[in-house]
Each structure stands twice: as C-alpha cells, then as structure tokens.
Amino acid sequence: xxxxxxxxxxxxxxxxxxxxxxxxxxxxxxxxxxxxxxxxxxxxxxxxxxxxxxxxxxxxxxxxxxxxxxxxxxxxxxxxxxxxxxxxxxxxxxxxxxxxxxxxxxxxxxxxxxxxxxxxxxxxxxxxxxxxxxxxxxxxxxxxxxxxxxxxxxxxxxxxxxxxxxxxxxxxxxxxxxxxxxxxxxxxxxxxxxxxxxxxxxxxxxxxxxxxxxxxxxxxxxx
Amino acid sequence: xxxxxxxxxxxxxxxxxxxxxxxxxxxxxxxxxxxxxxxxxxxxxxxxxxxxxxxxxxxxxxxxxxxxxxxxxxxxxxxxxxxxxxxxxxxxxxxxxxxxxxxxxxxxxxxxxxxxxxxxxxxxxxxxxxxxxxxxxxxxxxxxxxxxxxxxxxxxxxxxxxxxxxxxxxxxxxxxxxxxxxxxxxxxxxxxxxxxxxxxxxxxxxxxxxxxxxxxxxxxxxxxxxxxxxx
Numbered sequence: 001x002x003x004x005x006x007x008x009x010x011x012x013x014x015x016x017x018x019x020x021x022x023x024x025x026x027x028x029x030x031x032x033x034x035x036x037x038x039x040x041x042x043x044x045x046x047x048x049x050x051x052x053x054x055x056x057x058x059x060x061x062x063x064x065x066x067x068x069x070x071x072x073x074x075x076x077x078x079x080x081x082x083x084x085x086x087x088x089x090x091x092x093x094x095x096x097x098x099x100x101x102x103x104x105x106x107x108x109x110x111x112x113x114x115x116x117x118x119x120x121x122x123x124x125x126x127x128x129x130x131x132x133x134x135x136x137x138x139x140x141x142x143x144x145x146x147x148x149x150x151x152x153x154x155x156x157x158x159x160x161x162x163x164x165x166x167x168x169x170x171x172x173x174x175x176x177x178x179x180x181x182x183x184x185x186x187x188x189x190x191x192x193x194x195x196x197x198x199x200x201x202x203x204x205x206x207x208x209x210x211x212x213x214x215x216x217x218x219x220x221x222x223x
Numbered sequence: 224x225x226x227x228x229x230x231x232x233x234x235x236x237x238x239x240x241x242x243x244x245x246x247x248x249x250x251x252x253x254x255x256x257x258x259x260x261x262x263x264x265x266x267x268x269x270x271x272x273x274x275x276x277x278x279x280x281x282x283x284x285x286x287x288x289x290x291x292x293x294x295x296x297x298x299x300x301x302x303x304x305x306x307x308x309x310x311x312x313x314x315x316x317x318x319x320x321x322x323x324x325x326x327x328x329x330x331x332x333x334x335x336x337x338x339x340x341x342x343x344x345x346x347x348x349x350x351x352x353x354x355x356x357x358x359x360x361x362x363x364x365x366x367x368x369x370x371x372x373x374x375x376x377x378x379x380x381x382x383x384x385x386x387x388x389x390x391x392x393x394x395x396x397x398x399x400x401x402x403x404x405x406x407x408x409x410x411x412x413x414x415x416x417x418x419x420x421x422x423x424x425x426x427x428x429x430x431x432x433x434x435x436x437x438x439x440x441x442x443x444x445x446x447x448x449x450x451x452x453x454x
Contacts, residue, residue: 055429056425056429058432059428059429059432059433060390060424060425060428060429060432061389061390061391061392061393061404061428062390063393063394063396063404064393064404064421064424064425064428065425067404067407067408067417067421068421068422068425071408071411071417071421072411072417072418072421072422075416075417075418076418079418155295155296159296159297159298159299160298161298162298162299162300162301163298163300163394165300166300166397173298173300173301173304176301176304177304180304180308186304186305186308186309186312187308187309187312190301190304190305190308190309191305193301194293194297194301194302194305197296197297197298197301198292198293198296198297201296201297202296
C-alpha cells in the first residue's frame with residue numbers, strides 16, 4: 001500500500017488529537033490559574049486544596065492518573081452508589097487537563113510571586129482592594145512572563161494526548177496502531193505520524209507565540 | 224498469582240492490598256531500573272547532541288538542532304512503538320525492557336542536551352579569557368576550567384529530569400515491560416478490582432517522587448556553587 005493512502009485515516013486520528021489537545025489545554029489553563037492563585041491565597045482551605053491538587057497530579061504519573069480515572073473511578077463510584085463510568089473522551093480530557101494544570105499552576109504561582117513588591121505597595125497606597133491588585137496590577141504583568149513556559153507545556157500536552165490511545169480513544173497514535181495491525185507496515189506508518197506530531201507541535205508553538213505577543217502588547221506600547 | 228505471590232481476595236480490601244504489595248514492589252524495582260538505564264542513555268546521548276549542536280560547522284550543528292527539536296516535539300509513546308516495531312526490521316532485536324529504556328533515553332536526551340548547553344554557556348566569558356591569558360590549551364580549559372564550573376549548575380536540572388523519567392516509565396507497559404503500573408493493571412484484569420492496585424500505584428509514585436525530589440534538592444544544596452574543587 002502506498003504511503004499516501006495512509007494519510008486519510010491518519011488525518012482522522014489527527015483531528016481527534018487536535019480536539020483532545022484543545023479541550024485539555026483549556027481545562028489545564030483554568031486549573032493552572034485557579035490553583036496557582038489558590039496556592040497564594042491567605043485562606044488556608046483554598047491554599048490547602050490547591051497544594052494537595054498540585055502535589056498529587058505532579059507527583060504521580062500521567063498514565064497512572066489516566067488509568068485511575070478510567071478503570072478505578074467507576075469502581076469507587078460503585079462503592080459509593082454513584083455511576084462514575086466516564087466515556088474515554090471525558091476521562092482523557094480530564095486526566096490530561098488536570099495533569100498539565102498542576103504543572104501550569106507552579107508557573108502561574110512563580111510568575112505572580114515574581115511581580116515586584118513595590119507594585120503591590122503602590123496598589124495598596126492607591127487604595128486598590130486585594131482583588132483589584134491581583135487582576136489589574138499583578139496578572140497583567142505576570143501573564144507575559146508565563147507564556148514561554150505555557151508554550152512548552154502546551155507542546156507537552158499535545159505529546160501526552162498520545163497516551164489517551166491506551167484507553168481506546170481513536171486519536172492519531174490509536175489509528176496508527178490499527179493500521180499497523182492491519183498492514184504490518186510499521187516503518188512507513190510510524191514515520192508519517194512522527195512527522196504529523198512534529199508538524200502539529202510547530203503549529204502549536206507558532207500559535208502560542210502569537211498569543212504571547214498579544215498578551216504582552218502593553219509592554220511595547222510603553223517603550 | 225504473579226511473581227510467585229498470591230493475592231488474597233477473600234478477606235477484604237486491606238488484606239487484598241497487603242497481599243499485592245510485594246508484587247507492586249517488584250514492579251517498582253523494574254520502574255527504578257528502567258529509570259536509571261534511561262537516565263544514563265539520556266545523559267550520554269544528550270552530551271553528544273549538545274556537543275554537535277555547539278559545533279562550529281553548520282553542516283553539523285543544524286541537523287543536530289533539527290534532530291533535538293524533532294525528538295522533543297514527538298510523543299514518547301510513538302517513539303517507543305517506532306523503535307519496538309521498526310528496529311527488528313533492520314535486524315536489531317532488543318528485549319522490550321532495553322527498547323523501552325532506549326526510548327526513554329532518546330526522548331530525554333533532547334532535554335538534557337539543552338541542560339548541558341545552558342550549563343556550559345553560563346560559565347562567564349571572563350573565565351575563557353583568563354584561561355587564554357594564562358596560555359592554557361583549549362582542551363584543558365574545557366576539562367579543568369569550564370566543566371568544574373558547569374557541573375554544579377547542570378546536576379540539579381538533570382536530577383529533575385530523572386524524576387520526570389520515573390513518571391514516564393509506565394508508558395513502557397505498552398511493550399509488555401512489567402513495571403509497576405503494568406503489574407497493577409494485570410492484577411486488576413484478573414481480580415476485577417482496579418481501584419485498590421491503581422490507587423496503591425498512585426500512592427507509591429507519590430512517595431517515590433517526593434523522596435527523589437528531596438534527594439535532588441539535597442544534592443543541589445550540597446554542591447559547591449562556585450565549581451567543583453579540582454583536587
């Protein structure tokens with residue numbers, strides 16, 4: 001079979017990979033900001049919950065989390081009398097998003113803490129509430145600092161979506177495995193999908209760079 | 224039964240957990256072995272990539288940069304499948320464990336090569352100038368001036384990647400390596416109870432990474448910041 005004929009089924013898989021990446025990156029970003037800011041909260045409950053979430057998801061393996069959500073959670077739900085059987089897509093997006101969110105949280109926390117103390121003092125002197133100081137003073141300065149790390153994490157997340165094929169999600173890696181089983185042409189198929197992942201990563205990096213210059217607009221305006 | 228141990232499904236959750244612990248620990252041992260072998264490959268291959276990327280000739284440095292980017296931007300799982308299914312076509316038949324460790328090493332060599340490069344570049348240019356002024360030959364400058372100062376910067380970053388490698392070892396289960404997650408999965412398949420083994424794997428991983436991170440931090444703190452003493 002000519003390699004061009006593999007492209008159609010593989011691009012169907014690539015579309016699933018793209019969707020997985022987009023959804024889990026969005027979930028990851030939400031979790032990163034929520035728990036990254038939460039870790040700096042003076043409220044001990046919010047702080048504790050954020051720390052526990054970050055440590056659990058950074059301290060264990062993504063594949064363990066994925067399998068836990070897919071295989072173990074239904075049994076835990078059974079014991080509690082609730083139906084917690086997740087469809088593969090939901091389990092995949094949840095595991096990927098929660099995992100990358102925990103890594104992102106440390107980036108968010110670091111960037112917020114790197115904002116100069118004087119900025120907070122000035123905000124206080126101008127009678128900003130703590131919330132205003134966070135949203136209007138700290139975050140606009142911190143977000144551009146986070147972008148290079150976020151870009152790496154987004155690519156990391158794209159690569160991690162391949163693991164979702166192990167809970168029978170028909171993404172790019174899954175399609176490749178199917179085709180390989182059928183045609184026994186592993187070299188061609190895996191070379192194609194390696195380049196497809198590489199291409200997607202390049203596009204993702206370029207998109208993150210556009211986002212980076214967009215959130216850093218105010219810096220250029222000043223100079 | 225696994226590794227000669229029997230699981231106890233008749234006396235409740237705790238007895239079951241206790242009975243499968245030895246099997247999981249056997250798996251943990253494999254996880255550690257794979258991490259160490261993979262880390263070793265990553266350290267050596269990363270150094271080679273770093274040297275090639277720093278080469279003066281673009282004919283050498285550009286392909287090396289491309290290879291690093293390519294490795295870094297493609298999933299470990301797919302690289303692993305590639306090695307596992309394609310290498311035998313070329314007459315290279317490795318046991319699954321070695322193929323897995325090799326894949327881990329290749330994936331992380333892209334990261335370690337950056338660590339080496341950053342560590343070497345962080346040595347002040349004044350040091351090179353001083354070495355030149357003292358008429359120390361370039362080879363000796365690298366081994367006796369640059370490396371001792373680069374090592375304390377490089378080691379902690381490498382240590383963090385060792386912890387990352389440990390967390391990526393479960394991917395090797397797809398090529399039948401019996402590491403911890405695979406053992407838990409097999410126990411789950413046979414006893415229909417995934418909750419206990421998978422949760423235990425999660426707990427063991429948490430302990431493992433906490434200990435490993437503490438160790439890396441300890442090494443980081445105890446390294447002399449200004450460079451290794453030569454004698």
